[in-house]
Amino acid sequence: METDPLTHDNPQVFNSGSIAYATLLGTQVVGDSLELLAELAPESVDLFITSPPFPLLRKKAYGNEEQDVYVAWLLDFARLAQRALKPEGSLVIDIGGAYEKGRPTRSLHQFRALLAFVDVLGFHLAEEFYWHNPAKLPSPIEWVNKRKIRAKDSVNTVWWLSKAEFPKADVSKVRVPYSKSMKSLLKDPAKHYTPKGRPSEHNIGEAFARDNGGALPSNLLSIPNSQSNDTYLRACKALGLLGHPARFPSKLPEFFIEMLTDPGDVVVDFFSGSNTTGSVAEALNRRWYSFELDADYAALSVVRFLPPDTSPVRARYLIDGILAGRLARL
Structure with a gap:
């Protein structure tokens, strides 16, 4: 792969x-x-950074592997990704949970995958994250809606894996807004807080009242996947086309791209779907490659990069051209 930034006239060629x-x-x-x-x-x-098809019991239009072969299947991709990573680089992979067939007990595929990444390939688990989607519909229907014997599944595991023990990372880049009480404390520290010892002996000093531009985030990322009318879906609706059914929200790749890379760095998504990752990387001034097996989904994802006033006729012309083998240079 070339290391120079991409240009209109010099896109990377993949044989x-x-x-x-x-x-x-x-x-x-x-x-x-x-x-x-x-x-x-x-x-x-x-x-x-990627979100592979999950090993769900019901087959999906975008393709998903059976649970009994899932880990071995996924390991082949991770092995090649490890080879291509820079020494300080990271692999972030979002894997949703699933139930075992016919039973209200959980599959352990995402945990088996994690152990294989570490024990077989030699990745390091830099940190585990949990993506909470408060907008997720109750599922599976049998155990949650009908029998009401299980709670709604609304959390995905997100493994942050690194090639080395000290990967490039800066959590200060992804600070979150202060709470209302913290904002009050910062306005008048003496009124709201007096430094003192704690029973745990984990004492907080005066630096606690310093304004750092936001609070450090936790590893629980609460991001609703409720973009029912975003630019991508509006374009799909205008074109009369079905968008990719499994899209993660832009805030998820945005968090990791900002924390783990700098402008000009290379970001790759090898299960790109509707290419959320590529559009976020573009907006954050990172170079990117997105790989997608389905030509229709790949072609349709071009709408993420078109100006808001692009007409449906123009968008359809580009999509049809892509499917016909014409490279679109945006």
């Missing part, structure tokens, strides 16, 4: 795939991610 479109910073490629990952130069990627 085993076809380029759907290229922006000033990135490239959407259609093809088998196993083959495309193998073409990336060793130690050339700063961050892989």
Whole structure:
């Protein structure tokens, strides 16, 4: 893979795939991610962030593997990603949970995958995150809605894996807004707080009242996936096309891209779907590559990069051109 920034006239060429479109910073490629990952130069990627198809019991239109082969299947992609990572780079992977077939007991696939990443491939678990989606509908229907013997599943595991024990990271880049009480404390520290010892002996000094521009985040990321009328879906509706059914919210890749990379770094998503990752990386001035096996989904994702006033006729022309093999240079 070339290390220079992408340009309109010089998109990266992948021998085993076809380029759907290229922006000033990135490239959407259609093809088998196993083959495309193998073409990336060793130690050339700063961050892989992706959400693979989950091993759900009901087959989905976008494709998903059976539970009994899921870990081995996923390990093949992670092995190639590890090879392409820079020494200080990271792999962030969002894996949702599932139930076992016909039983109200949970599959352990995401935990088995984590153990394989560490024990088989040699990744380090930098930190585990949990993505809480408060807008998620109750599921599965049988155990939650009908029999009412299980609570709603609303949390995905997100494994932050690193190639080395000390990957590049700066959590201060992803500070969150202060609470109302903290804002009051910062306005008048003496009125609201007096430094003193705590029973735990974890004492808080005067630095606690310093304004750092926001609070440090926790590893529980509460991000509603309720973008029912975002730019992508509005474009799909205007075109009369069905969008990708499994999209994660832009705030999820945004958090990790900001924390784990710098402007100009290379970000790769090898299960790109509607290419949320690429659009976020573009907005944050990171170079990016997105790999997607389904040509229709890859072509449709171009709408994320079009100006808001792009007409449906123009958008459809670009999409049809991509599917016909014409590279769209945006």
